[in-house]
Amino acid sequence: MTALPLTVIILILAAVAAQIIAIVVVVRLRRGPDARDKVFQKISDYEDRLDKNEFSVREEIGKNREDMIRAARDSRDELTRVFLDFSAMLDKKIQTIQEMIHNSARANREELSVSLKSFGEQFAANVKSFNDMQREKFGELIADNNAKLEKMRETVDxxxxxxxETRLGESFKLVSERLEMVQKGLGEMQGLASGVGDLKRVLSNVKTKGVLGEYQLGGLLEQILPPAQYARNVKTRAGSADNVEFAVKIPSKDNSAKTIWLPVDAKFPTEDYEKLNAAYDSGNTDEIEYYKKELEKKIKLFAKDIKTKYVDPPNTTDFAIMFLPFEGLYAEVLRIPGLLETIQRDFKISITGPTTLAAFLNTLQMGFRSLAVEKRTSEIWELLGAVRAEFGKFGEVLEKTKVKLDQASKEIDNAGTRSRAIERKLRDVQTLPETQAQKLLGDMTTVDDE
Structure with a gap:
C-alpha cells in the first residue's frame, strides 16, 4: 500500500484536533461562564501548541525535503557513474571481440590459402600424371590401330x-557382248527415231490433239457409264448441223420415253498451253501473265462455242460439260481467279479434268440409280394400292366365312343337344351285345351307303 504524504497527515491531524476542540467548547459552554473562560483558555493553549507543532513539522518537512533531494542527487550521480563504467566495460568487450574475430578471420584466410595452394599443386600433379598416362595409352592405341589398319589394307589390297582381275575379265567379256548388241540396236533406234519424229509431227497438229482428247473422254465414259446411257456424235440442237462428241442420256422423272441429253465436249487449247508452260520454264513473269490471259480468252471462247452449238433446253439440259484432257491444263484453268465462276454463270458450262469428270460421272450414275429406284417406288406404291383394294375384299370374304362358321357351330351345338336328349330317352332300352350291335349297325351303314 502507498504511504500518505506528511502534509496530508498533518492536515488530517489538524482537522481532528479542531473537531475535538469544537466538541470540548460545546460541552464547556453548557456548564456556565467559568467553564467558558476555562475553555477559551484551553483553546488559546491549544492554539499555541498547534503553532509550535506546525513550526516543528514545517522544519522537519524542510529537512526531509533536503535529505530527499540530496539522496536523489547522490543516486543520480551513482547511476551515471555506474552507466559510464558499464559503457566503458562494454566498449572494451566489443573491441576485444572484434579483435578476436579479426584474428580468427585472418587465421582462417591464411589456412584456406594454404589449403587451396596445396590442393592446386596436388591437382596439377594429378592432371599432369593423368595426361602423361593418357598420352602414353593413346600412343600405344594409335600404334596398335596403325598396325591393324596396315594389315587390313594389305588383306583388302x-x-x-x-x-x-576376275571382274575385269568378266566385264570386258560382257562389254564386248553388249557392244555387239548395241550395234544391232542402233539400227533399230534409228528406225524408232524416225517413227518418233513422225509421231511428233502428228501430235503438233491441233486437230490430232483434239482427237486424242476425244479418245480419252470416250475411254472415261466407257469405264464409268454403261453404253445405253451415252452416245457419240449426237445432234442435240434442233435445226443445227453440229454434232457434239458425246452426250449423256438423262432419263425423265415421269414415265415418258423422251430422252434429255447432257452435252460433253473435249477441248484442248494446245498452242496457248504450250506457250504458257514455256513461259513458266523461262521464269518470265510478263509472258506468264500474258499467256494466262490468252488461255482465259480461249477457254471463254470454247465455252461460248459449246453453249451456242450444243445446249438447247428442253431437248438438252440447261448446262454442258467442257472436258480438258490433262490435269495440268485443268489445274492451270483453276488457278486463273474467277474464271470457273464466270464460265458457269455466263455460259452455264462446267469445266472438268480427268479426275473431276470421273467424280461427276459417278455422281450422275448415282442419280440415275436414285431415279430408277424412284420409278420402281411408284410402281410398288401402285401394286400396294391394288393389294390394299383386294385385301379389303378379302376382309369381306373373311367376315362372311366367319358368319357361316358361326352358323355351323350353332347347328353342331343343336345336334349335340338333340343327341343328349335321344340318349336320355333311350336310357331304359335294353343294350344289345357289342358283336350283335356292330353287325346291325354295319348292315345299317351298308344300307345308308347304298
Missing amino acids: EKLHKTL
Whole structure:
C-alpha cells in the first residue's frame, strides 16, 4: 500500500484536533461562564501548541525535503557513474571481440590459402600424371590401330586385286557382248527415231490433239457409264448441223420415253498451253501473265462455242460439260481467279479434268440409280394400292366365312343337344351285345351307303 504524504497527515491531524476542540467548547459552554473562560483558555493553549507543532513539522518537512533531494542527487550521480563504467566495460568487450574475430578471420584466410595452394599443386600433379598416362595409352592405341589398319589394307589390297582381275575379265567379256548388241540396236533406234519424229509431227497438229482428247473422254465414259446411257456424235440442237462428241442420256422423272441429253465436249487449247508452260520454264513473269490471259480468252471462247452449238433446253439440259484432257491444263484453268465462276454463270458450262469428270460421272450414275429406284417406288406404291383394294375384299370374304362358321357351330351345338336328349330317352332300352350291335349297325351303314 502507498504511504500518505506528511502534509496530508498533518492536515488530517489538524482537522481532528479542531473537531475535538469544537466538541470540548460545546460541552464547556453548557456548564456556565467559568467553564467558558476555562475553555477559551484551553483553546488559546491549544492554539499555541498547534503553532509550535506546525513550526516543528514545517522544519522537519524542510529537512526531509533536503535529505530527499540530496539522496536523489547522490543516486543520480551513482547511476551515471555506474552507466559510464558499464559503457566503458562494454566498449572494451566489443573491441576485444572484434579483435578476436579479426584474428580468427585472418587465421582462417591464411589456412584456406594454404589449403587451396596445396590442393592446386596436388591437382596439377594429378592432371599432369593423368595426361602423361593418357598420352602414353593413346600412343600405344594409335600404334596398335596403325598396325591393324596396315594389315587390313594389305588383306583388302590382295583380295581387291584378285577380285578386280576376275571382274575385269568378266566385264570386258560382257562389254564386248553388249557392244555387239548395241550395234544391232542402233539400227533399230534409228528406225524408232524416225517413227518418233513422225509421231511428233502428228501430235503438233491441233486437230490430232483434239482427237486424242476425244479418245480419252470416250475411254472415261466407257469405264464409268454403261453404253445405253451415252452416245457419240449426237445432234442435240434442233435445226443445227453440229454434232457434239458425246452426250449423256438423262432419263425423265415421269414415265415418258423422251430422252434429255447432257452435252460433253473435249477441248484442248494446245498452242496457248504450250506457250504458257514455256513461259513458266523461262521464269518470265510478263509472258506468264500474258499467256494466262490468252488461255482465259480461249477457254471463254470454247465455252461460248459449246453453249451456242450444243445446249438447247428442253431437248438438252440447261448446262454442258467442257472436258480438258490433262490435269495440268485443268489445274492451270483453276488457278486463273474467277474464271470457273464466270464460265458457269455466263455460259452455264462446267469445266472438268480427268479426275473431276470421273467424280461427276459417278455422281450422275448415282442419280440415275436414285431415279430408277424412284420409278420402281411408284410402281410398288401402285401394286400396294391394288393389294390394299383386294385385301379389303378379302376382309369381306373373311367376315362372311366367319358368319357361316358361326352358323355351323350353332347347328353342331343343336345336334349335340338333340343327341343328349335321344340318349336320355333311350336310357331304359335294353343294350344289345357289342358283336350283335356292330353287325346291325354295319348292315345299317351298308344300307345308308347304298
